[in-house]
Amino acid sequence: MNFEIISVGTELLLGQIVNTNAQVISRMLSELGYNVYYTTVVGDNPDRLQSALELAAGRADGIITTGGLGPTGDDLTKETIAHYCGKKCIMHEESKRRIEERFASQGQYMPKSNLKQAEMPEGCIVLQNDHGTAPGAIIETEKNIFIMLPGPPSEMRPMLLEQVRPYLEKRADCIIYSESLRIFGVGESAAEEKLKTIIDRQTNPTIAPYAKTGEMELRLTAKASDTQQAKKMLQPLETEVRNILGDFIYAKGENASLEKTVVDLLRTSGKTAATAESCTGGLVAKKITDIPGASACFPCGMITYSNEQKQALLGVTAETLAAHGAVSSQTALEMCRGVREKTGADIGIGITGIAGPDGGTDEKPVGLVYIGICAEGVHRAFRFYLAGDRNMIRERASLYALDIIRRYLLNKLDVDYIW
Amino acid sequence: MNFEIISVGTELLLGQIVNTNAQVISRMLSELGYNVYYTTVVGDNPDRLQSALELAAGRADGIITTGGLGPTGDDLTKETIAHYCGKKCIMHEESKRRIEERFASQGQYMPKSNLKQAEMPEGCIVLQNDHGTAPGAIIETEKNIFIMLPGPPSEMRPMLLEQVRPYLEKRADCIIYSESLRIFGVGESAAEEKLKTIIDRQTNPTIAPYAKTGEMELRLTAKASDTQQAKKMLQPLETEVRNILGDFIYAKGENASLEKTVVDLLRTSGKTAATAESCTGGLVAKKITDIPGASACFPCGMITYSNEQKQALLGVTAETLAAHGAVSSQTALEMCRGVREKTGADIGIGITGIAGPDGGTDEKPVGLVYIGICAEGVHRAFRFYLAGDRNMIRERASLYALDIIRRYLLNKLDVDYIW
Structure with a gap:
């Protein structure tokens, strides 16, 4: 069984939005073992929509459309497909009730045109929309299956994954x-x-x-x-x-992240971490505090961009800065010890490096980063040469910092990173 | 004159990547006043590519393709279009030289198959690729214009904007x-x-x-x-x-950002700013240090997530925390004063709030954020009720903090934000 995707919407043809719907649908179909040979984008124009539809119905078994289910006169997907299949659209009472309720619960006046969305092709399977007003629909004919989904990704995606996927899984060979x-x-x-x-x-x-x-x-x-x-x-x-x-x-898991792993490990071990950042400028702290509940294990972070503040806030010594520079393993070691002592956290992390685009030298090029960790039984620094632009170097450095916390908590700090 | 876009690539039909190329091209065409009625995605399959091509050439004046210009046997866009136009592909010496040079300069061995990329349809306009090996091409026939661009966005985009856009501008009425x-x-x-x-x-x-x-x-x-x-x-x-x-x-300007404006203003005024963040967890500092050269105006930031650290690092008093709580204008005022005094920066910013999803109460709901500023002649706090999830609340709070710095530097702090 093969499929075609038709995305309906002039805003796609004007380049105002990118067609993420087609990707999400393609990936799901591919996971279910269905082939997709073509996807098409067409504007809110009944003639062109009809011709795209005829073409697709002629060469594919299944057609999935997105968009064109809204209340305005431009929204014609349902009507065009129903007409192609020789079916009338009739009021679907359950959908009507849901649309009216949705407006009422938001204290909004419902323009009458909205009820058009509840008129569904006769004999179709109605796909309930929990995130908007336009229901979707499935029409089965002898030759084709037509699946109509709303255009906004926040409505399309749950309808696809929660209702269309199980429907198609049942029909898949595997x-x-x-x-x-x-x-x-x-x-x-x-x-x-x-x-x-x-x-x-x-x-x-x-x-x-x-x-x-x-x-x-x-x-x-x-x-x-x-x-x-x-x-x-x-x-x-x-x-x-x-x-x-x-x-x-x-x-x-697809939704895993290094910061989530670190926060989970910190919380289960009952330990706290504090950060002293220079080149990453707060990115490590930002990542950790992205995770709800980070407050239990992350008392504080410091961003010491200037040498003065490295001394004043973290106790990095003038001698170290003079002898080895701000970007050195010695400075990283003093930064992580400083932030740990200052805050009483179990683990102190210090990050210093050259994110660029300026500031690199032959001896200390852009991308050189030192990360120090100070914790019970450990006080050491790692050196990295990171590739990429300023953003990429900062991103990579912050991931290494998180990984070093993770490895400390797992007692696996002895590592050779391999790229 | 109307256009159609054909994106060639099985990875698009499998949903492995999203079709950003079509958006970029659509937007450019729309800016030049050209209509786009259809865009199509087709896999690396010569028959289906040919049929998509015939269809498009029949109903559109111009066809822009992306993808299928690479060195492998799968890459057939150029050959298929040349064949459709009745043209042979012949070696283009300048392109051959450029491809060989590109490999040589990277010290890489060049597989012979790569020279296929230098075989161009006779009589075409060759579009030089400065970011990869595959050149693009334009073929003009009596009825159509065919514009072939490489698939990787990093190669497609500059070729489109630097070479195709001027070519099409000349043909546009306006x-x-x-x-x-x-x-x-x-x-x-x-x-x-x-x-x-x-x-x-x-x-x-x-x-x-x-x-x-x-x-x-x-x-x-x-x-x-x-x-x-x-x-x-x-x-x-x-x-x-x-x-x-x-x-x-x-x-x-399209590439402007609040953080860039703030760093520019700080640098031209010769002033420095320091941040004390709670709910934003380093995001404000991260944004400021995203901008190259921020080191000149941003000596340091502190992330005081716990009450203890608000006291220890910033000098927020136990009385204030007990009487008003960590999320209060009083705490924000003490945080910004504390970070300014501690670091000697000209401007101190303090941010405290409830980013959620937990921690909200009736009196202090999720989204409540106080931002304090302390600088010469100013010591005040702003209160905000921000909508959205944790990420959105943190993002919005950090933008307000940046805007408050901007407004202080412009002497425009008296503002009623209007949403």
Whole structure:
């Protein structure tokens, strides 16, 4: 069974928004093992929409549309498809009630035109919209399935994943199920080399590395009759990968992040961390405090951009700065000790480096970063040469700082990062 | 003249990447006054590419493709279009030389297959690629123009803007030129109301407000025969808008940002600022230090998440915390005074609030934020009730903090923010 996606909306053709809907739908279809050969964008124009529709219906089994379900005269997707299928649109009482309730609960007056959204093609499956007023619809004909979804991603996405996906899963011969391992400290090609024997022999399940900003994702994917069987197939593969990559794997799951892992580890161990940042300028603290509940384990951070403040706030000595410079392992060591002593936190982290674009020298180039950690039984500094522009260097340095906290808490600080 | 965009790439149909190219091209075409009626995505499959191409060439004057110009056997865009136009691909010596040089300069061995990229349709205009190996091409036939661009956005974008845009500008009847005013502190609907008389009478030039995260952009657009004339047309409109919105306008230009404006103002005034952050957790410092050269005006920031550290580092008194709580104007006032005194900065900023999702009460709900400023002649706190989730509240609070620094430096602190 193959699919086509038709995104309806003049704002897409004007380039005012990017078509993320098509990506989300394509990815889901691909996960379910369906082929997509074409996707099309067409404006809010009935003739052109009709011609796109006829073309798609002629060459694909399933058609998924986004957009054109709203209350205005421009919104014609439902009417055009119903007409193509020889069906009338009739008032769907349940949808009408939901739309009226939605307006009432927000204390808003409902323009009458809104009820147009509750007129659904006869015999269709109505897809309830929990995040907006326009319901979606599925029409099944002898040759095709038409699935109509609203345009705003905040409405389209939940409808797709919660209602359309289960509907299509039932029709799929098999499902494709993925799990994601999150990896920090080893680069894409190094990981591929380490995993070469697994990658070379793979058929089902498969593994694929994806580079992300400063880190890596490893997707383990199985094709199976159902999710449970797929999970069972992935288990031994995951164990094998974990044996090879060990503690470079910091978490599992698409929504994992290094900062979330660190906050979780700090909270479960009952420890606190404090940061002294120079080149990252608050980014490490920002990442930690992005996580709700960080207040329990992050009493404070300092951003000491100037040498004076490194001395005044952290007790870095004038001698160290004069002899080794602000960007040195000695300064990083004094920064992390200073912030730990000053705040009484269990773990002190100090970060100093050259983020660029200016300020680099032959001896100390842009991208040179020192990260120090001071905690019970540990007082050491790591040196990194980081690639990229100012943003990328700051991002990478902050990820290393987080990883160093993670490794300290796991008692795995002895590491050779491999890129 | 109307255009169609065909994006070639199986990775798009699998949903591995989002089609930003189509957006960038659509926007440019719309700015030049060209219509786009359809855009299509097709995989790396010669038959389907050919059929998409025939369809597009039949209904549009111009076709812009992205992708499929690489060295592998899958990359067939150039060959398919050349074949459609009845043209052969022949070696283009200048492109060959450039590709060889590119490999040599990176000390890399060049696989022979790479030379395929230098074989260009006879009689085409070659578009030089300064950011990769695959050149682009323009073929003009009696009925159509075919413009072939590489797929990677980092290569496509400069080729489009630097080479294709001037080519298409020459053919356009008129150009559409926009300028962007950046506005903080007044909401989209409030701005629309203030600008109503201008908006109501607009034909050419036009103004349109766009909501951005926490701020607003106002686009002034003129249709004219050339850029110079368009600029002249926008001048009186800009003056009129500035008379109405005054110092809510913080900068001009698409790449402007509140943090850049603040760093520029601090540097030209020779003043320094220091931050004491609680709920924003380092985000204000992070934004300031995003800007190269911030070190000259930002000696230090402190993130005092815990009450203990607010006392120890900033000298907030136990009495204040007990009587008014950590989230109060009194605490904000002591935080900004504390960080200023401690660091000797000219301007101290203190931010305390409830970012959520937990921690809100009836009296002090999630979104309540106090921002204090302490500087020569000023010691006051602002109160805000900010909407949104944790991220949005932190983002908005940090923008207000930056705006308060900006307004202090402009001597415009007396403001009623209007949302």
